[in-house]
Amino acid sequence: MAITKEKVEELSEIARRIRRHIIEMTAEAGSGHPGGSLSCTDILVTLYFHVMKVDPKNPNWPERDRFVLSKGHAAPALYAVLAEKGYFPTEELKTLRKIDSMLQGHPDMKNTPGVDMTTGSLGQGLSSANGMAIAGKLDGKDYRVYVLLGDGELEEGQVWEAAMAAAHYKLDNLTAFVDHNGLQIDGPITQVMSPEIIQEKFRAFGWHVIDVDGHDFEEIAGAIEEAKNIKGRPTVIVAKTVKGKGVPYMENQVDWHGKAPSREQAEEALKSLI
Numbered sequence: 001m002a003i004t005k006e007k008v009e010e011l012s013e014i015a016r017r018i019r020r021h022i023i024e025m026t027a028e029a030g031s032g033h034p035g036g037s038l039s040c041t042d043i044l045v046t047l048y049f050h051v052m053k054v055d056p057k058n059p060n061w062p063e064r065d066r067f068v069l070s071k072g073h074a075a076p077a078l079y080a081v082l083a084e085k086g087y088f089p090t091e092e093l094k095t096l097r098k099i100d101s102m103l104q105g106h107p108d109m110k111n112t113p114g115v116d117m118t119t120g121s122l123g124q125g126l127s128s129a130n131g132m133a134i135a136g137k138l139d140g141k142d143y144r145v146y147v148l149l150g151d152g153e154l155e156e157g158q159v160w161e162a163a164m165a166a167a168h169y170k171l172d173n174l175t176a177f178v179d180h181n182g183l184q185i186d187g188p189i190t191q192v193m194s195p196e197i198i199q200e201k202f203r204a205f206g207w208h209v210i211d212v213d214g215h216d217f218e219e220i221a222g223a224i225e226e227a228k229n230i231k232g233r234p235t236v237i238v239a240k241t242v243k244g245k246g247v248p249y250m251e252n253q254v255d256w257h258g259k260a261p262s263r264e265q266a267e268e269a270l271k272s273l274i
Contacts, residue, residue, distance in 0.1 A: 003221040021080035027266035029097040035256035037077035039181040039241040056086035070125020071150035072106040087114035123156025133174040152184025154195035166234040167206030174234040181243040214239030
């Protein structure tokens with residue numbers, strides 16, 4: 001699926017709105033995870049507004065492509081994308097993390113339209129995506145399954161069991177993204193419990209590996225198209241990203257992993273996203 005200059009401009013504008021939503025939502029809630037939500041925004045925008053076969057009017061459409069946000073703390077990005085796509089009104093975003101809101105701190109498939117899997121306990125999303133991909137093959141469906149993992153999340157052992165299983169079952173209908181921003185809540189991933197070299201590890205587990213700039217829509221779209229043409233094994237797209245992308249004072253700052261901006265800080269951030 002080639003991507004035109006006009007489409008890139010459209011996706012860029014959507015991503016700008018998504019980032020504004022993330023700042024406004026977390027500031028209103030007084031809690032949340034803006035850093036990793038901002039870093040994965042361009043990946044989600046490419047998937048939902050250029051690639052994935054979905055129907056916001058029929059969220060449980062059996063033929064739809066599936067998406068699993070394994071790094072569930074980046075829920076603000078997913079919620080903003082779903083709202084902009086039309087799954088629910090954007091006004092709902094203001095209820096993030098509020099009592100009785102359908103937009104809890106981590107995605108809940110039972111309460112939020114468009115969420116395909118409840119996530120939040122890190123390391124489990126790839127296993128869920130494997131199940132969806134296996135089901136698709138058993139049922140003779142042509143839908144594809146996408147899953148987004150954090151690079152710090154790769155420190156979880158279950159991820160690698162799932163990686164081994166995906167290759168064993170030749171899940172070529174599965175594409176994983178790694179949001180490789182280099183930072184987790186306790187600091188740089190290389191200092192906490194380094195999962196590097198990420199690409200070589202996935203290759204060793206039998207995956208097809210693609211490297212991209214996680215903020216370049218053409219590269220992301222091209223990698224997804226390449227993944228569709230790989231047969232007999234799953235693909236992982238390792239996306240080099242910037243934590244806090246789009247907000248200068250948040251970029252590459254670990255402090256913004258799980259801290260919401262104040263009202264004043266939010267106003268400053270929004271000025272960068274005009």
